[in-house]
Amino acid sequence: MSYNIYLSVFLMAAACCAIIICYLCWKRRDLPISVSYGLGMLTGVFYTFGYAFEIVSTSLDHIRFWLRLEYMGIPFGTLFWFIMVLQYTGRQALVNKRVVAALMSVPMITFIAHHTNELHHLFYKSMTLDYSEGFPVLVLEKGPLYYTHVYYSYVFFVIGTVMLVRMFLKETPRIKKQVALMIIGSWGPFGFALIYVSDIVYMPIDISPFGFVFSGIFYMWGIYQFNMLRLAPLAHQKMFESMQDAVIVLDMDNSLMSFNQSAAETIQSLSKKKIGQPAAAIFSEYPLLLERVVHLPFHASHTQISGHLDELFFNIHMSYVNNSRRKPVGKMILLIDVTESVRSEQKLLENARQLSELNTFKDKMFNVVAHDIRDPLAVLINLMELIEEEMQDQGESHDELLNEMGQQIKNTFDLVESLLDWFRSQRGGMVFRPVERDLLHAIQSNMRLLSVRSEAKRIHIYTDIPKGVFVYADKEMLDLIIRNLLSNAIKFTDFDGSIRIKAEISSNKVTVSVNDTGLGIPNDQADKLLQEAYPSSLAGTAGERGVGLGLTLCKEFVQLNGGEIWFESKPSQGSTFYFTIPIPPSESSSRYLA
Known part of the structure; x- marks a missing residue:
């Protein structure tokens, strides 16, 4: 073809x-x-x-x-x-x-x-x-x-x-x-x-x-x-009439020369009969507009115009109309109706003010309540330690009762501490200050803090972390991440179980894993564990309770330090939680791989 x-x-x-x-x-x-x-x-x-x-x-x-x-x-x-x-x-x-x-x-x-x-x-x-x-x-x-x-x-x-x-x-x-x-x-x-x-x-x-x-x-x-x-x-006149904004044209003596339909609907005193009359007579009902017209500012101004029935708000743009020799022969006034946006803005500002007051009040109340609970609990812990010592000196045995009371007070104290940590993170109270830290030392320090709980359940904790591995993270945040993951592992691992902590080094980050031989995570819980902002807390193997904020804090703090967190779990076979943390900026992978 x-x-x-x-x-x-x-x-x-x-x-x-x-x-x-x-x-x-x-x-x-x-x-x-x-x-x-x-x-x-x-x-x-x-x-x-x-x-x-x-x-x-x-x-x-x-x-x-x-x-x-x-x-x-x-x-x-x-x-x-x-x-x-x-x-x-x-x-x-x-x-x-x-x-x-x-x-x-x-x-x-x-x-x-x-x-x-x-x-x-x-x-x-x-x-x-x-x-x-x-x-x-x-x-x-x-x-x-x-x-x-x-x-x-x-x-x-x-x-x-x-x-x-x-x-x-x-x-x-x-x-x-x-x-x-x-x-x-x-x-x-x-x-x-x-x-x-x-x-x-x-x-x-x-x-x-x-x-x-x-x-x-x-x-x-x-x-x-x-x-x-x-x-x-020749289309200009039709455009002039079809404009939604009000346009008014005056001569140099402030007498009305022309206006469009939108201007007639906005300014009730405008009519064809008024052409040639002075602005003072036409805008007498709108003193603010008249003041602007007489003084002719060369910038957009925000003006409130009071009519017979309603309050209207306009942005007023005023300029000279020049002839071919660029000499002014008249004045043009453009009124852009912004009544709806101004009223919406006023309403939003009022709502913002009320929300700010409520938020300030909430912050004060939360601090007062949290600290008023925390301080008496700290005193109760000290009193429990004194009672235990006195009862041991007297030879009386109330181990079960004392252990239960101590555990409840300790759980309540941990709850308040977690709430305070979470609250500070939400309101920007925790300042991010990354430093170079020895990973093995950080993990061993937190293991010692949890040794009482792990020994009570006869759980063995193993570490497989090379010496001299340094990470770049905020000290308080890193401790909270390690402490929460270890605490969860102890909580859901049965008596005589084991926990293993490992670290693998790549070019610019360290991947830490916490593996336990516990109950594992049910499938319905696994799908939403790190997705929900406030996950529900499950009971541990010894009946331990928690507030449910631990993993939420871990996720936020890991992300703040530039890392990621995830997990693997099989019911009845245990769980492994992973998180990454950067190495110090001055370090390179050659230090660890050499």
């Missing part, structure tokens, strides 16, 4: 897209620039649609038929493009009957000459077919009227491009983007046609219709990205 079939399908699709653009322009036909742009695209539809069938035609008569359809649009493309440029660059006054009639002269001659070419051959001297491409390609010998049409098109293309370039140089950065898209898009059909007509590069087929595809892409980008067509000068 020859490539002309694919080109024909592509051009048909492009023509359909152009028809859609023409329909959108027709819906906006109240804007003159939409009319000129839509007619320009319609000329491209005739050209593209006709050429799609021309390149798949097999006879000279068929090709002539489609060529006539193409020339329903070709002669007028430049005309409508130039009118659109005049409107876009603010020269709408030039688009009158005389100018349009003058511009129409050459396109009409081209149109008539093409359709009567068999009578005079002034447009095409000859028309033949070339089969070298595998399909019939029309070869034309151009006549003088053809070149007249070409010169006309490019003269006005140059003039229009100069207008666009001048507009580009004067406009703001945002408008420059729109003008640039207009310029680039315009080069589509004209640039492609120039390559074809000049024979700079051998082209067996006319590539000009493909230029409309290129042009359509950039124009559509400009229309939907920047709303390009609505920036035409």
Whole structure:
């Protein structure tokens, strides 16, 4: 299959897209620039649609038929493009009957000459077919009227491009983007046609219709990205009326010149009858606004305007309106209604104030309650030790009772200590101060603190940690992590069990594991153990109780030190908890692996 079939399908699709653009322009036909742009695209539809069938035609008569359809649009493309440029660059006054009639002269001659070419051959001297491409390609010998049409098109293309370039140089950065898209898009059909007509590069087929595809892409980008067509000068009045923000225009003597519908709805005293009256009479019910108008600040100000029924809040932007010589000829007031956002902000501030007061009260109460419980418990522990010593001196034996009382007091003390640690971590009271620590020494220190509990259950604790392994962590946090994991292992390991602590060194971290031969973690608990913020606490093998905050604290403190924590467990076969901790920044893996 020859490539002309694919080109024909592509051009048909492009023509359909152009028809859609023409329909959108027709819906906006109240804007003159939409009319000129839509007619320009319609000329491209005739050209593209006709050429799609021309390149798949097999006879000279068929090709002539489609060529006539193409020339329903070709002669007028430049005309409508130039009118659109005049409107876009603010020269709408030039688009009158005389100018349009003058511009129409050459396109009409081209149109008539093409359709009567068999009578005079002034447009095409000859028309033949070339089969070298595998399909019939029309070869034309151009006549003088053809070149007249070409010169006309490019003269006005140059003039229009100069207008666009001048507009580009004067406009703001945002408008420059729109003008640039207009310029680039315009080069589509004209640039492609120039390559074809000049024979700079051998082209067996006319590539000009493909230029409309290129042009359509950039124009559509400009229309939907920047709303390009609505920036035409004659559309300004419609934009002015459709603005949701209130706009009021005064002269230099503060007399009303113009306003939009939103301003009339906002300021009840505005009406067409008030045009020409001084601002003092119009804004007498709005003294704050009147004060701003008289003094004319050059910055956005937040003003409350009191009306007859409601309180309204506006951001007021005020500026001078300058003429072409940049001399002020009037004043423009832009009122942006921010009533809803101001009221929401006031409500949020009030809620924040109340929450801050409640949070401060809660902090004070928590500290008071926690310390009021902690101090008596510390005294009770001391008293229990004295009672034990006195009862031993007297030879009385109440071991079971004393052990139970001591265990309950100790559990309560541990609960308060955990609550205080957790509370300090939540309110930012714990300061993170990482230091270099000997891992083996830290673990042995915490093992000694828990030796009473492990010996009571006859649990053997083994350590498999090389000497000289240093980590970089906060001392208090690291101790709490080790202490909690060891405490949990002791709690859930039955009598005569064992616990093994290991450490493995990698390039920049140490992985510590605490393995026990305890009960293991049930599957329903394992899925949410390190996921919940406040997990429930289970009873140990000797009935030990906990507050359930130990693993929560471990997770938070491990993450604060730049590590991770996880576990492996099988019911009735024990559990292994792992956590990583960084090595000192100055150390390297070579120290441990050498």
